[in-house]
Amino acid sequence: MRKRRSSSKVMEERLSARDEDAAEWRDEPRRLGVERMKQRNLLYERGTRSHYENAEYYDQAYRRRRADIDFYAEMASRFGGPVLELGAGTGRVSRAIAEQGVEILGIDSSEPMLERAERRRKKMRRAARELLEFAHGDLLELRLGRKFPLVIAPFNVFMHLYDREEFQRAMDTVRAHLAPGGVFVFDVLVPDLRALLRDPDRLYSAGTVSLPRRGRRYKYKESFNYDPIAQVLVITLYFQSLEDPEEILTQTIAHRQFFPAELEAILHYEGFEILERYGDFEREPLLDFAESQVLVTRLGATPYSRSRTSQ
Structure with missing residues (x-):
């Protein structure tokens, strides 16, 4: 008669097998895990691109969105130009900033959005039109060789950064273009x-x-x-x-999705200090019912990742 194993013995064997599987995963396919993450991010990016291919629909869908435009225009008046806008889209925010007499360069990776932005720029009055320029660029790789007292990324641009590496590369881009004492202002949604x-x-x-x-x-x-x-x-x-x-x-x-405490920690990790943080574009405090996180930040220290590497 076959001897029946005790439940504790079965549990020990299962735990042992689990530990062996975990060790194998750690030792061999970490590369595979990284590749899977890259493929996943690529799928996210390709899928999201469809939302920005129809620039006319984009303008129609968000035509009533005004609060963020006024907020960023006020930031431009406060900190001065030239301003660098990352993720300029069809130029919703850029045009308002140029209209109030501040020079601005808008960067976007979507050709359809930039084409519509340029068509709308040409319809502006000459004085404002000459202060506004659009250019194609990748947020993760952009290097213009110029410095700006104000860098902005309106309307949830950073929510298209899908892992820590992409966030770090985006912050490297911000860092590369900030003038000494310059300010980076951006917004993301509070997770719903x-x-x-x-x-x-x-x-x-x-x-x-x-x-x-x-x-x-x-x-x-x-x-x-x-x-x-x-x-x-x-x-x-x-x-x-x-x-x-x-x-x-x-x-x-x-x-x-960036939870508020998490985002604060990531910015600290990247060497940025939060000067101001709001729950909307009317400067209301960030409370539990807020829809957005609106952050005014400044480069304050060596990024933690770099300081650890140099030790």
């Missing part, structure tokens, strides 16, 4: 726990919209899929034609 906990298999209705150049109205629905390990929320937008239900268009936005 309701959105993070939504059923990923369900579509949530968001009303109807008109899409530019299509002449039709569409049912607009969204799905939410949150990766709690990567802290990335993937939102897929579905547009179904009311005239032809077979016509369904999709866009994807992937947003890295």
Whole structure:
């Protein structure tokens, strides 16, 4: 008769096997893990790009968003120019800053957004138009060889940085372009726990919209899929034609979620001190019901990662 193993023996064997598997993962495929992260980030970036390919729809969707424009224009008046804007998009913020007489350079990686930004720049009055310039550039690699007293990244630009390495490279870009004593101002959303906990298999209705150049109205629905390990929320937008239900268009936005205490720690790690922090663009305090984190920061010390490396 076969002897039955005790439950404690079975547990010991399972724990031993688990430890062996963990050791194998640590010793051999760390490279594989890094490659998987890179592939995941690439998928996020490709998916999100679809949201920025239709620049006309972007302008239509956010045409009523004004509070951040006024806030950043005020920052430009306060700290002076020239200003460097990272993630300029169609120039919503850049135009307002140039209109008040401050020189600004807007950088973006999306050609359709930049083309629309340039068309709109040409329609500005001459004095403002000459203060505004747009250029194509990658936030992670940009090196202009110029310094600016103010660098800004409005409208959740940094939520498109999907891991620590990308955040570090973006902060290197900011650091490379800040003049001595210069200020970096940016905003990201406060994570919305309701959105993070939504059923990923369900579509949530968001009303109807008109899409530019299509002449039709569409049912607009969204799905939410949150990766709690990567802290990335993937939102897929579905547009179904009311005239032809077979016509369904999709866009994807992937947003890295930054919890307030976490973001403060990351900035400290990168050598930036927070001068001011708000919960909206009206300068209300960052409280538990706030939607945004609006931060005014300054380079204050050697980044922790560099200081450790040099020891």
